[in-house]
Amino acid sequence: MSVDIGTFSEMSTPAQQVRLVLLHDRQGKVLALLPPSRMLDLTSVAKLYGRELQATRVDDARRFFTQPGLQTEAGQAKLLSLPLLLDSSLGEAPLRCNELHSGLCFTLSSVPTHDQVSRGQVSCDPATSGMGSAGLDDATVITRAVERFTSLRVQQRLEDTLGLPGLSQTMRKIVMLRSDPEAGVDELVPVVKLDPSLSAQVMGWASSPYYAAPGRVRSIEDAIIRVLGFDLVINLALGVAMGQVLRLPEDTPRGTVPYWEQAVYTATLSEKLARSIPLERRPRPGLAYLAGLLHNFGYLVLGHLFPPHFSRLSRHIEANPQLEQSLIEQEVLHVTREQVGGWLLESWKLPAEVSVAVRYQHEPGFEGEHAEYARLLYLASRLLRQHGMSAGPAGPLPDEVMQELGLQQADLEQAMLVLKADAEGLSQLSDLFSGSVS
Template identity: 60%
Template sequence: MSVGVQCPESGSTQESSVRLVLLHDAQGKMLVLLPVSSMLNLAALWTLTGRKLQAVRGEDAERFFAQQGLQSEQGQQRLMQSFPLVIDAALEGRAQLLLCELTSGLTFVWPYGVAEDQQVQFGTIAVTPEYGRMRKRPGGGEDVVAITRAVERFTALRVQQRLEDTLGLPALAPTTQKIIMLRSDPDAGVDQLVPVVRLDPSLSAQVMSWAVSPYYAAPGKVNSIDEAIIRVLGFDLVVNLALGIAMGQVLKVPEEMPRGSTPYWQQSIYTATLCEKLARKLPLDKRPKVGLAYLVGLLHNFGYLVLGHLFQPQLAILSRYVEANPHLEPVLIEQQVLNVTRDQIGGWLLESWNLPDEVYSAIRQQQCEEPEGECSTYACLLQLSKQLLRREGLADGPIFSLDPELCESLGLSLEQADDAIKELLGYQDDLNELTRTLSRARA
């Protein structure tokens, strides 16, 4: 379970607040102060201090700043004199600072009082994230340019042949290609799916294990692939889960993920399930294809696997940036560090693999304030699902108040959204077992 960061609401208080970050290395701890909405630039910090500092784990920071001794003014002033300080240059000269530590919610005023022998450094360590790029609707052509430039930045390769060859991405297995064709064919059904599953022993075993899992609660024994698909799971579910496994087998989950982050498959399964539950609550005139809503949720974070494949040497640094800036959307940090995001690169690859338009377009636009086109409902379902799951500590990223306008755009009430997450939480044990099944399939 990830440690949630409740982000300050926008307004004058947020603008004047200063973020307090606890970092450490082999030499000990250090406190860093920077504007609350900024991104901590670790490279600049490392250069300024000559130390390879990294943020302490979220749960450790929460425990440290929640100590009883830090709830008093005396304890807070003692804290600020106990460690070396690095202060962003933009804050120099202020008479006092309103400090906030995001994991614990600790907030207090610091009047710039330092000890005589205390080490204090000023430097430009904050970066303003490029929100503008995330708010506009990305396109396929723009994605290709961004991905190409990002890869060129980190490798000696120059793009002189097709992008797929240059990036060195693995090809899809024949079974996966057949499943994608079935997923894209509106007339396909179980008669076409059963033979494909039968020919793949690994997929057959997975389908049987899903059919007998507690989450699907099939009545009676399931004796064959035909029964598992026709009587228990259905065409849409088998196709979508099979695609999720197939994608995960093409690209492995990176080992160097941010500490304390939600496991990849757990986040995928929970997001897919919640997208499906929310879709079923939509009014009939706004209700999308429930199967595609599940698939969008299942693959929403697939681009992270692609980043791990393309930028493996840089992933450790990226993870340290995410840990040090938990108040920012991870894609904003990726844009700053890599010049490309998981949403761009994941959407591009899924499009090149001929997945349905609704899927890759929704994944591309999951950060857009106003998603456009036929995918907009799927993108909004994805946004709402992530907000709800983060609130419960079941997905990574900053926690914001539930957006009533987002619910209204879907035709949902806040109460219906809350009901959907409550329903999901009632199946946690079964969903965790399904997550373990998918993880074992990948291994």
């Protein structure tokens, strides 16, 4: 085996792109090599190799692969003396090896053949994982996944099967107010006052450094009318209510942005982008904020539905950071957070703009009613990913999505600058959510 760190032009045959993934267990490190477009399947790895390996933490992988020695040919040769798992879909050399977290990149002019090399099918094609459910409505897809991965047999009403606690009477009133275009502060204040927990939360939000209210906030009326406003109180209350229905999963992917921090960032950026859209085609900023706040709600539902399988899902997300998480969820659970989140929000009768946005947030080509809210979420999510403020692979922002919304690149950059300037206050606001939701 030789390691060549030259350029493509120096190779007589075009090199195949290969992704390096550092795995580990108590027995030590293993290096997996597979095409970058494919998903590393840890279940297949366990069957082939007889070990329950998992991806190394992002920070640990970055430290490992940025060692000065690995920038040399000798160091790369030593790296490839580790136990290796070669996916069966890999062709012959040359192989252009890339490690996502560190940027390490080098070319192999021959495939390693030492006695610790194992070759087998350790990956799958995530693009084909959802083909079996093509054309099915979301309720049917969720039903099949529930029956496949749990002992539950779905009853006549899917909501009854899932065992989800219902919304409180206060929150049902809040939902009704959110859906009523004629509702205002006069209808909201009495609802908030009747719920001691919600009253305390509203006072806490209004007094937070992020809103920087002049003078002391002395009453619920003062908090809603002078500081927060009708839309914001409604949206924050609904966000907390959704979080109280379902607990945050315990074994989440390591190294990701905390749930509520990501939710607040996405909500705030979605609203800022909505306000940048020309007035004649502008979506309602308050609904854009609520869609952002609940954009990841389906993640909580997956944790509730499939607790025995959630750890496995988290390990697969860690091992495949280059893939959309919905593709990994489809492969591991046969249902995605967007499907269950959109379906449940619709069944709870939240505004259609919100449930549609949550369901189609990763499908910029969606053309149905309220598509503009889904496109706003799409842009907000990818902007945040580019700045390390949201989970998922970063990528370019499609010009056609911006054009359909009437946004310019300068609008996105300005909204992001304002958000980053407010990041400390937004993090404190997310702490208020974390403190009120288990």
